[in-house]
Amino acid sequence: MNPHSIAAVKIIKAQLAIIGPIALDQAKNVSGxxxxxxxxxxxxxxxxxxxxxxxxxxxxxFGRASIEVCKDALKEIRPPIPQEExxxxxxx
Amino acid sequence: xxxxxxxxxxSRIIKDQELPNIxxxxxxxxxxxxxxxxxxxxxxxxxxxxxxxxxxRQTAQKLVDEIVQQLNFQKSFIALINxxxxxxxxxxxxxxxxxxxxxxEKFGHPFKNFNISLKxxxxxxxxxxxxxxxxxxxxxxxxxxxxxxxxxxKEIQDKLNIKTIILYPLFFGKKVLGVLVLGMDKHVxxxxxxxxxxxxxxxxxxxxxxxxSQIYADLKDANHRLKTMDKLKDEFISVTSHELRTPxxxxxxxxxxxxxxxxxxxxxxxxxxxxxxxxxxxxxxxxVNDMLDVSRIESGRLEINKEPADLVILAKxxxxxxxxxxxxxxxxxxxxxxxxxxxxxxKDRTRQLFFNLIGNAVKFTPEKGKVSTEFELKGNKVExxxxxxxxxxxxxxxxxxxxxxxxxxxxxxSMAESGGTGLGLFISKxxxxxxxxxxxxxSELGKGSTFCFTLPVAK
Numbered sequence: 001m002n003p004h005s006i007a008a009v010k011i012i013k014a015q016l017a018i019i020g021p022i023a024l025d026q027a028k029n030v031s032g033x034x035x036x037x038x039x040x041x042x043x044x045x046x047x048x049x050x051x052x053x054x055x056x057x058x059x060x061x062f063g064r065a066s067i068e069v070c071k072d073a074l075k076e077i078r079p080p081i082p083q084e085e086x087x088x089x090x091x092x
Numbered sequence: 093x094x095x096x097x098x099x100x101x102x103s104r105i106i107k108d109q110e111l112p113n114i115x116x117x118x119x120x121x122x123x124x125x126x127x128x129x130x131x132x133x134x135x136x137x138x139x140x141x142x143x144x145x146x147x148x149r150q151t152a153q154k155l156v157d158e159i160v161q162q163l164n165f166q167k168s169f170i171a172l173i174n175x176x177x178x179x180x181x182x183x184x185x186x187x188x189x190x191x192x193x194x195x196x197e198k199f200g201h202p203f204k205n206f207n208i209s210l211k212x213x214x215x216x217x218x219x220x221x222x223x224x225x226x227x228x229x230x231x232x233x234x235x236x237x238x239x240x241x242x243x244x245x246k247e248i249q250d251k252l253n254i255k256t257i258i259l260y261p262l263f264f265g266k267k268v269l270g271v272l273v274l275g276m277d278k279h280v281x282x283x284x285x286x287x288x289x290x291x292x293x294x295x296x297x298x299x300x301x302x303x304x305s306q307i308y309a310d311l312k313d314a315n316h317r318l319k320t321m322d323k324l325k326d327e328f329i330s331v332t333s334h335e336l337r338t339p340x341x342x343x344x345x346x347x348x349x350x351x352x353x354x355x356x357x358x359x360x361x362x363x364x365x366x367x368x369x370x371x372x373x374x375x376x377x378x379x380v381n382d383m384l385d386v387s388r389i390e391s392g393r394l395e396i397n398k399e400p401a402d403l404v405i406l407a408k409x410x411x412x413x414x415x416x417x418x419x420x421x422x423x424x425x426x427x428x429x430x431x432x433x434x435x436x437x438x439k440d441r442t443r444q445l446f447f448n449l450i451g452n453a454v455k456f457t458p459e460k461g462k463v464s465t466e467f468e469l470k471g472n473k474v475e476x477x478x479x480x481x482x483x484x485x486x487x488x489x490x491x492x493x494x495x496x497x498x499x500x501x502x503x504x505x506s507m508a509e510s511g512g513t514g515l516g517l518f519i520s521k522x523x524x525x526x527x528x529x530x531x532x533x534x535s536e537l538g539k540g541s542t543f544c545f546t547l548p549v550a551k
Binding site: 017061062063064065066072075078080 | 115116129277
């Protein structure tokens with residue numbers, strides 16, 4: 001999987017642990033993101049933009065805290081995803 | 093707009109504004125719960141290790157493997173203090189694979205063979221345990237000082253992709269056990285909240301696990317030493333008793349022959365001295381036998397062979413053996429002739445019991461007295477009563493009766509004259525206990541004594 005897909009998997013799993021199955025429902029609202037299963041996600045299009053939309057989708061209901069959760073989730077990815085591959089919303 | 097409609101709109105605006113706040117607050121609480129949940133999940137794995145591992149190395153290895161797996165660390169090892177040798181020594185290291193494995197092999201497994209003097213405080217691991225503090229470094233050489241050269245440490249660090257090393261001293265109470273070393277492929281600032289929480293809780297659990305394993309190791313060692321000492325004690329007692337008994341038995345035999353075969357050659361004084369020597373010899377032999385029995389009882393090795401037996405027959409056999417002694421004092425010695433069901437007992441040990449009780453009764457009954465053995469079936473037990481019309485026993489003496497080397501107030505002279513050891517009743521009580529029976533005494537001063545015991549009926 002490409003880095004954006006790996007990041008998306010990690011973010012969705014982190015959100016699942018907090019808000020349950022709603023996390024999957026919200027992720028499905030993101031255009032260009034296809035959830036095959038919990039370990040595999042396909043991203044079609046601009047990966048950075050899709051990741052941004054995924055994070056915004058969660059923050060619509062759950063605010064700033066959900067953005068921090070997304071950032072925190074990426075810290076556990078090995079090897080770490082290079083910063084240039086990540087959208088601004090996940091770096092700041 | 094009417095007042096009611098304004099009010100409705102206002103309520104709806106408030107609710108619309110408050111709802112996201114409430115949702116966000118609930119979300120934040122859920123974040124805390126999720127982190128806690130993950131921490132507890134990791135700790136549960138750790139506790140499973142504690143509960144299923146006992147040896148120090150085994151426990152420590154499982155812990156470092158679990159830590160590396162759960163937290164995706166590059167390397168982890170535990171080194172413990174060895175006070176006798178004054179060193180810090182590795183007991184467990186997480187495995188490396190591929191290139192990482194090759195580089196550690198190249199430099200002689202520096203983590204596995206980590207063995208540093210506690211005087212070497214330049215080494216961060218030693219510093220951590222001596223000064224009881226956490227250490228953090230970005231340089232692997234800081235923990236491998238005196239194990240490898242600086243450039244070699246750099247090569248290992250690059251190949252293992254270690255960016256940060258954290259050292260945690262392992263405490264149990266105030267005692268420092270050793271150090272847990274964790275190597276990560278990122279800087280501490282990039283740990284997620286969940287990872288930081290887990291690390292915080294982890295250290296205490298690791299310390300508990302190590303201490304528990306060490307206690308187990310110490311107990312196992314102490315147990316082994318006790319068993320060895322026990323065996324040596326048994327051998328000593330066995331050899332000593334044999335070495336004592338053999339010459340004493342020879343002496344006793346010769347004394348008996350003198351007293352019985354050559355008595356015509358002896359004057360009264362000589363006979364008196366020989367009788368006293370004979371009794372003393374018999375007493376020493378009995379003491380050795382009794383002490384052997386006590387030793388076996390106390391180490392749980394007194395052998396009992398349970399089988400059905402007729403108590404009346406056993407009592408009569410013993411009474412027959414003691415009849416000579418009884419006749420010397422004109423004591424009327426009787427055993428009740430009664431039809432009884434068989435009991436479960438060890439025949440030899442029950443004879444020993446009768447010998448102690450009937451023998452004591454004969455010893456302490458004055459001339460022309462009476463000693464009787466009677467029986468009664470009580471439910472699923474047979475009760476035996478050995479009665480005498482001797483001086484009786486005071487309340488204080490009764491409390492000491494079944495203890496080792498117990499002597500009644502006026503019994504010392506009798507014991508010395510008759511070869512008693514002070515262990516007979518103690519041994520009788522232990523035997524009865526092993527045969528699932530009870531033993532007790534009913535007595536009053538001036539009114540004689542009745543020693544009673546019960547044994548279970550054979551089914």
